[in-house]
Each structure stands twice: as structure tokens, then as C-alpha cells.
Amino acid sequence: LSTSxxxxxxxxxxxxxxRGHKVLPSSSLVPEDPTVLLTIAGMLQFKPxxxxxKCIRTNDIENxxxxxxxxxxxxxxxxxxxGDYFKQDAIKWAWELATLEFGLPAERLWISVYEDDDETFAxxxxxxxxxxxxxxRLGEEDNFWTSGVTGPCGPCSEIYYDFHPEKGHxxxxxxxxxxxxxxxxxVFMQYNKKDxxxxxxxxxxxxxxxxxxxxxxxxxxxVPNNYxxxxxxxxxxxxxxxxxxxxxxxxxSTKTNLKIIGDHMRxxxxxxxxxxxxxxIGRGYVVRRLIxxxxxxxxxxxxxxxxxxxxxxxxxxxxxxxxxxxxDPEVKTRTSRIIDELKREELRFxxxxxxxxxxxxxxxxxxxxxxxxxxxxxxxxxxYDTYGYPVEITKEVAEEHGVSIDMDGFxxxxxxxxRQSQAAHTTVKLSVENGAEITxxxxxxxxxxxxxLSSKAVVEG
Ligand code: ATP
Ligand code: MG
Ligand code: MG
Ligand code: MG
Numbered sequence: 001l002s003t004s005x006x007x008x009x010x011x012x013x014x015x016x017x018x019r020g021h022k023v024l025p026s027s028s029l030v031p032e033d034p035t036v037l038l039t040i041a042g043m044l045q046f047k048p049x050x051x052x053x054k055c056i057r058t059n060d061i062e063n064x065x066x067x068x069x070x071x072x073x074x075x076x077x078x079x080x081x082x083g084d085y086f087k088q089d090a091i092k093w094a095w096e097l098a099t100l101e102f103g104l105p106a107e108r109l110w111i112s113v114y115e116d117d118d119e120t121f122a123x124x125x126x127x128x129x130x131x132x133x134x135x136x137r138l139g140e141e142d143n144f145w146t147s148g149v150t151g152p153c154g155p156c157s158e159i160y161y162d163f164h165p166e167k168g169h170x171x172x173x174x175x176x177x178x179x180x181x182x183x184x185x186x187v188f189m190q191y192n193k194k195d196x197x198x199x200x201x202x203x204x205x206x207x208x209x210x211x212x213x214x215x216x217x218x219x220x221x222x223v224p225n226n227y228x229x230x231x232x233x234x235x236x237x238x239x240x241x242x243x244x245x246x247x248x249x250x251x252x253s254t255k256t257n258l259k260i261i262g263d264h265m266r267x268x269x270x271x272x273x274x275x276x277x278x279x280x281i282g283r284g285y286v287v288r289r290l291i292x293x294x295x296x297x298x299x300x301x302x303x304x305x306x307x308x309x310x311x312x313x314x315x316x317x318x319x320x321x322x323x324x325x326x327x328d329p330e331v332k333t334r335t336s337r338i339i340d341e342l343k344r345e346e347l348r349f350x351x352x353x354x355x356x357x358x359x360x361x362x363x364x365x366x367x368x369x370x371x372x373x374x375x376x377x378x379x380x381x382x383x384y385d386t387y388g389y390p391v392e393i394t395k396e397v398a399e400e401h402g403v404s405i406d407m408d409g410f411x412x413x414x415x416x417x418x419r420q421s422q423a424a425h426t427t428v429k430l431s432v433e434n435g436a437e438i439t440x441x442x443x444x445x446x447x448x449x450x451x452x453l454s455s456k457a458v459v460e461g
Pocket of ligand 3 (some may be wrong): 142158182
């Protein structure tokens, strides 16, 4: 059986189609709900009707290339039930998919359940025969899903693959990236959380699952990380060629940078394809930040474009587009729009970068001469305000020189300016932390409309 990313996607869908699921088409990264920034999981899509499998998680941006398993853009395959099957079938099928369809050895699979969820523990243990020493009980943070302060919620259960079973069963941390990878997450939506915090059982119970395609590909293709799967690696190879380096021979930090490029290029192309164009607010700022980071890192790696202007994002985007057929066939039809947008944004940013870079170098030298281990908030703000130099990049460059930024000072400057301008325009989202906040806040929206639905579904390729 083939283990290419494309066939894993197809095998997943066929597996659930054979178990009575209706296959629904993939939908946009831009949710229909305007209060939701970007699709971070399959579930949100259900507020209207569609299922989605392209996901963006800006809160994982710091992990990109640093852990073996996180991207900002990834595909989540999901099977869903609305008042149809529940825990029993969801768990049994997930187990069959993993062990029979994908052929993973049962003894390499570990399970997490929510600490109080004895029912789920019993299904794994008594019915499927998973030994108790491979089932971990985790707390609310990891294994309890809520849609907000109140509303539908319930325990989760996850399946992990063990790359090093020889390490045994004592002192096990499922979060250990070198040993384990979580690949399948099952959410059992069984309660409604009320204003007083109490949990009331839902009449209609729902199942929402997510299986990370790149993670499964990584396991089955036996490569060291998600980036080296056939879903992402061709982009990395292209970037390496343009930079005239060999990925295999490269040092760790170069590899990390190449992985970041591989990830960000995918995110950028799919965002633009779904109609998110670079700007200074909201979603547009997410894509702008990803583009700028890719450009800066590409330059650091010495990537050269092959056209007169020397832009390289369009070349890498072509590679992403080539791989897009089975992820989202719409992407190819939007090629020229994507390429044009990227060329323009890259040129604009490069000129900003060149001016900002010079000034920042000067500021960093001054700080180091004065033996100050940080850059003042005023300096960072000047770069941002006058030269349009993104503060995240100032922070990254400064950190590369062992210098930190006085972010409090920076924020004070921002605040002052805001007050002075007295303009009521939308705030620019500045940091990864804020990015995470946006995506967290959106979960506060209620889920309506399940009560009338009763169906099971699976995400289509
Ligand atoms: P982790 O604990 O590894 O960060 P998670 O628990 O945050 O993962 P979920 O929210 O449960 O992830 O998402 C469901 C599935 O989607 C995960 O089991 C995993 O296979 C996949 N996934 C989640 N985040 C990422 C990511 N940043 N990159 C690639 N795949 C991911
Ligand atoms: Mg996570
Ligand atoms: Mg997890
Ligand atoms: Mg999880």
C-alpha cells in the first residue's frame, strides 16, 4: 500500500466512507463567521455546513522547524458525528484505522484520556485491549475541549505513536517530541457548560476528530519530521537549490530555516488562494507577517531569485501550487493572482528591509558599545513607525545578536502614538502572543444549530 501523503488522505476518506460517512468538500481557510480569524481546526467549519481540513495556527509559529511536528499550515482530516455514533464507535474506528488500515503496530500506540473519563479508559482498555500502562490520564488543559466559557464541551482522547518503545514505561512524558507524536485527537462533545460552571449532559452528543495528515505521513514514510514528508519536502528542496545548499549536509539552524520556509510558503499560498491579501489588519496581517518572515529568512539563507527583480517567493509558490492538486484543486486556477501578489509584496518588503536593516545594525552596535543588553523601546518603535520595519523581525534580529528588546517601552510608544493620533482605526496585531489571543478568543463564540442535525461526515480530499 502506498504511503504518499495523497494516498494517506484517500485511505482515510475511503475508510470512513465505508463506515457510512458522507464525504464533504474541503472549505476555505477563511471561515464564514466574520468574528473568527482563521480556521484553526475542522470543527469551526460546522457552524455553517462545511468541513474544513486546511488549518492555520499562528500560535504554533514559534514551534515551526523547532519541533518535528508543528507547522502553521497543516491538513487535518476529520470524521464527525452529529447525534449519530459516539465514543464507542469513534474509538474503535480510530483504532482500526491506525492499526489495520495504516498498519501501525499496536504496541507502539499510546493513548491519553481525560483524567475523569473512566468510560473512555474502559473502552480502550477492556474492549480494545490497550494495556493500562500505555493509557495516560491528562488534565483539563490537554484533554478537555470547550467552545468557550459556557456552551458545548467534553473530554478528549488522543493517540500517540512511540518512536522509541525501548525506552520503556516509566517516567513517560507524552509531550516528548523526540519520542512521541500525537496524531489523532478525538473530542467527545457530551456536555453543555452552564453559567454557574456546572456540566449538563447534552441530549445530542457529537464527535469531532482531527488526524494530522503530515504527522501520519511522517510516521508511515519513516522520516525524522513532518517537513521531510512528500507533502512539504519538495518546497524545501527547491529553496535549498535556490540557496545553493544541500539540505542533508546543512547544519541544524540552516535546516530549521529551510523548514520555516517550507511551512510559511504553504501557509502563504493557501491564504492568498482563499482570498486573504497582505495588509496591516486581521487576517491580512497574518499573511503579511508570514511573507515577511519567509523573505527575511530566504535572504539570510542566500536564496536568489532567477528573474530581473530577483524575487524568489513566486518561484517557491510555483512549487507549492504543483503540490496542491489533492489538497485544494482551486489553487491552480488562481496561480497568476497568487504570483502577482507575492512579487509585489516581496519587492515592497525588500526595500523596507534594506533601509531598516542598516539602521537596526547601527542601533545594535550602539547598544553593544554601551554594554546595554537590550534595545530601547524608542528605537524599536522608530524602526516600526518610520521605516515600517516589523517589530517581530527587530526582535528576531536583535536576539540573533544576543540583544533583547524593551517591549514594554515599545508598547508605551505605541500607546502614546495611538492616543495622539486619536484615530479610531483598527489596532494592528503585533505579536505571536496576540495572534494566539485572537485565535483563542474566537473560540468563545457559541455553537448553534447542532440540535437539528444528525449526521456523520468525513472531510474530503
Ligand atoms: P500538539 O499537542 O502536538 O501541539 P494538539 O493537541 O495541539 O497537538 P489538536 O488541537 O488536538 O492538536 O489537533 C488535532 C490534530 O491535528 C493533532 O492530533 C495533530 O495530528 C494535528 N496538528 C495539530 N497541530 C498541528 C500543527 N501545528 N502542525 C501539524 N499538525 C498539527
Ligand atoms: Mg498544539
Ligand atoms: Mg496535544
Ligand atoms: Mg490534541
